[in-house]
Structures are given as C-alpha cells and as structure tokens.
Amino acid sequence: MDANTTLSGQSSLPPLLEFRDVTVVKDEKKLLDSLTVTIYEGEHVAILGPNGAGKSTFIKAVMREYYPLRGEDVIFRVGGKDVWHVTDLRSNFGIVSNELQYTFTREITGRDVVLSGFFSSIGLWWNEATPEMEQKTDEVLRFLEISHLADRLITTMSSGEARRFLIGRALVHDPKALILDEPTTSLDLHALHTFRATLRKIAQAGTGIIMVTHMLSDIIPETSRIILMKDGKFCGDGPKAKMLTDEHIGGHFGVPLHIREEDGWYYVTGY
Numbered sequence: 438m439d440a441n442t443t444l445s446g447q448s449s450l451p452p453l454l455e456f457r458d459v460t461v462v463k464d465e466k467k468l469l470d471s472l473t474v475t476i477y478e479g480e481h482v483a484i485l486g487p488n489g490a491g492k493s494t495f496i497k498a499v500m501r502e503y504y505p506l507r508g509e510d511v512i513f514r515v516g517g518k519d520v521w522h523v524t525d526l527r528s529n530f531g532i533v534s535n536e537l538q539y540t541f542t543r544e545i546t547g548r549d550v551v552l553s554g555f556f557s558s559i560g561l562w563w564n565e566a567t568p569e570m571e572q573k574t575d576e577v578l579r580f581l582e583i584s585h586l587a588d589r590l591i592t593t594m595s596s597g598e599a600r601r602f603l604i605g606r607a608l609v610h611d612p613k614a615l616i617l618d619e620p621t622t623s624l625d626l627h628a629l630h631t632f633r634a635t636l637r638k639i640a641q642a643g644t645g646i647i648m649v650t651h652m653l654s655d656i657i658p659e660t661s662r663i664i665l666m667k668d669g670k671f672c673g674d675g676p677k678a679k680m681l682t683d684e685h686i687g688g689h690f691g692v693p694l695h696i697r698e699e700d701g702w703y704y705v706t707g708y
C-alpha cells in the first residue's frame with residue numbers, strides 16, 4: 438500500500454481512469470465484457486492475462502480507439518471527463534507498444550522520434566517544433582539517459598535502445614501515467630535490465646505505470662496492484678502480494694506453477 442492509499446483501498450489522489458460496465462463489440466464479438474475498474478493517479482498497476490485476454494483491446498478503449506456499447510450504467514471516464522478530444526488524452530496517458538515501434542521504420546533520428554510525440558506523428562513537421570518543444574525533448578533525453586544516442590537513426594538501433602526512445606516520445610507531455618503493452622517483447626537480458634531501470638525511475642518520479650503483460654517478470658517492484666484479465670473480463674483485482682500466488686496465477690493461466698519472489702521481483706517456475 439503506498440502513502441496515498443487508504444486502508445479501504447481507495448486512493449486519496451483523484452481517479453485517472455473510471456470504467457463501469459464497459460463492453461466493446463467488434464465483428465459481433467464481445468472483446469471487452471462489462472469491465473469495471475478505477476485506477477488512481479500515480480498508481481502502478483499490472484494487468485495480467487493470457488494471449489487473447491483482451492489486454493490490448495482494453496488499452497485501445499482507454500485511448501478511445503474503441504468505444505463501449507451505450508448503457509444507462511456505463512461510465513467511460515478519463516481524468517474526470519467523459520468527453521475527450523483524442524489528442525488531449527495525451528496529457529493523461531503516454532503509450533508504448535510494440536505495434537508503435539514497428540511503425541518507426543523510416544529513417545529518422547532518436548531525437549526526432551521523441552520530438553514527434555508533440556505531433557502524434559511518426560515523422561516531423563519541422564516548422565512546427567518550437568524552442569519549448571526542443572527544450573522538453575532534451576530534458577526527456579537526459580532523464581532517460583539516452584542523449585548520447587539521440588542522433589542515431591532509429592532504424593539502426595537495437596530493440597532495447599529504440600524502446601527507450603518510444604518511452605521518451607510518450608513522456609514529452611508529462612503524462613499522468615505511462616501505458617505499456619507487453620513492453621519487454623524482443624529485449625535481451627541487458628536491454629531488459631536497462632529498460633526495467635528506466636521504468637523504475639519513471640515510477641519513482643511519480644508517473645503512474647499501467648502495464649499489460651503476460652510475463653510476471655515484467656512487473657517492477659513499484660507495482661502495488663494486480664488486475665487479472667481473461668476472455669475480455671477482469672477476474673481479479675488486488676494488492677500484488679495477495680494476487681501473485683501459485684493458486685491465483687496458476688488458475689488464471691491454467692497451468693500448475695510456482696511463483697517465487699526475490700527483492701520485489703516475481704518469477705514463475707515449474708510449468
């Protein structure tokens with residue numbers, strides 16, 4: 438429990454995300470099924486679920502790529518507001534996903550990838566970059582300790598290096614939370630180590646981390662809350678130590694397994 442959370446589990450900070458009874462249907466298939474959740478500002482949350490659970494779809498709903506079916510009880514609120522211009526959502530959420538990384542195939546530098554966060558674009562419209570944007574970009578590059586790589590073309594970087602520039606791109610708006618969709622896919626051990634250190638630094642600086650993953654080893658020690666997702670539904674939600682047990686996780690993924698905790702990190706063996 439962090440300093441901003443009361444014994445009842447309610448945060449004293451304002452809700453960042455409030456969903457009630459959110460159902461998303463595509464091609465006559467229910468991708469999200471009556472999701473109800475409140476995530477508070479500054480909370481570090483991992484949403485765990487097997488392949489096809491609906492994790493990426495949930496993120497798409499948060500970013501208003503998908504809208505829920507209408508209903509009397511439905512709440513679909515971000516930062517206390519029901520209606521958003523999609524670009525304004527960026528002040529609440531910075532997003533990092535593999536999907537996004539694959540779109541950066543053009544020959545632009547790491548610095549321009551970060552700067553492009555101001556335009557929600559892949560490339561840049563040069564004449565629109567203001568001195569304030571340039572300054573913020575430099576600040577983010579320094580914070581992430583990637584200034585020395587900034588002039589390299591993104592296409593010549595390793596996956597791990599490129600991933601950190603994508604985080605930079607997501608951070609230029611000082612979002613209240615960073616949303617990460619299976620962020621460690623294709624990272625080697627060294628890249629993983631650096632990436633995790635970066636995430637911890639962001640979490641400790643006060644930006645919420647909301648991560649969807651099927652890997653327990655992705656969950657940084659700062660994460661306090663685990664939400665379990667399967668078949669488009671949330672089927673468990675609670676403090677990390679209570680949720681990350683052999684019984685809960687084994688049952689959720691449908692395999693016998695053993696979970697071991699070491700220095701705040703969780704590892705799965707025996708499956």
Ligand SMILES: Nc1ncnc2c1ncn2[C@@H]1O[C@H](COP(=O)(O)OP(=O)(O)OP(=O)(O)O)[C@@H](O)[C@H]1O
Nearest residue numbers: 463464466468486487488489490491492493494495
């Ligand atoms: N636009 C769509 N139309 C129809 N079905 C879809 C659409 N998008 C996703 N799905 C289906 O919805 C289910 C959930 O997909 P989603 O990508 O959200 O799962 P996920 O939990 O992120 O999975 P993974 O861990 O494999 O990335 C899958 O069965 C997927 O095939």
